[in-house]
Amino acid sequence: MNKINIIIVDDHPLIREGLSKILSMDENINIIAQGNTGLKAIELIQKYSPDVALLDVNMPELSGIEALTYIKKLEVKTKILMLTAYDDHKHLKDAIQLGADGYILKDSDYNTIINAIKALYSGRKYIQPELSSYLIDKPMANLDIDNLNNLTKREHEVLLLIAEGLSNIDIASKLFISEKTVKNHVSSIYLKLNIQDRAHAILFVLNNNLK
Known part of the structure; x- marks a missing residue:
């Protein structure tokens, strides 16, 4: 190392x-x-x-x-x-x-x-x-790993990039899409995972060891 x-x-x-x-x-x-x-x-x-x-x-x-x-x-x-x-x-x-x-x-x-x-x-x-x-301000049970199956492949990619600390602009640049498209993906992710913000998204990824 x-x-x-x-x-x-x-x-x-x-x-x-x-x-x-x-x-x-x-x-x-x-x-x-x-x-x-x-x-x-x-x-x-x-x-x-x-x-x-x-x-x-x-x-x-x-x-x-x-x-x-x-x-x-x-x-x-x-x-x-x-x-x-x-x-x-x-x-x-x-x-x-x-x-x-x-x-x-x-x-x-x-x-x-x-x-x-x-x-x-x-x-x-x-x-x-x-x-x-x-x-989080709600029970951990609400952060259900089963909800991950509701995400599209692109939303999954965006979720992992959020967990890496990238901004919407950075994600857009990395995935070669518009910032508006990223915002739409983020909103969809929050809705499907029943989470409120980036902090919850990061916690979801950490707790479930997503890659």
Whole structure:
């Protein structure tokens, strides 16, 4: 496995130091830079184009959520793993809707952090299992895998691309169709799967290990 180049951005020095020590235990992880603000995160990503960036949700000058909004507009390959000490649904939903690739708690154990980083590096999303329930406002039973059979082949493709964090414009470009057509597919997917938004769509894909 190639080295995974990462940056750590958190306004608490002890958190950065702790994460650095933990991640240094894995021979496949290479920490190339650290920062303490959302603005610094943007600067480091533009400078180094790391494989994965660990971003604290709450930081001075520019929060992790605000930085995420800007980073997703950049032409970079960097996957964003959000870190938070808060297990409330608002931060999680905002991050997922804005295109975060992963979301975990700061006090996660070693295996959770490493698994999250490696999942993002391999192109998958990662939401800490304990946090999944915050993504939905209705019982998990409503996210029925049987509903997947109602999707057309194209809708299935669009669903997987949504789960990869692509915007409607990006999906349109990738599939060589119009943005309006993508919007129609997305609306149809929501209706057929009985889900409300992109966060629910991502959760559906994650929970059912769709490919």
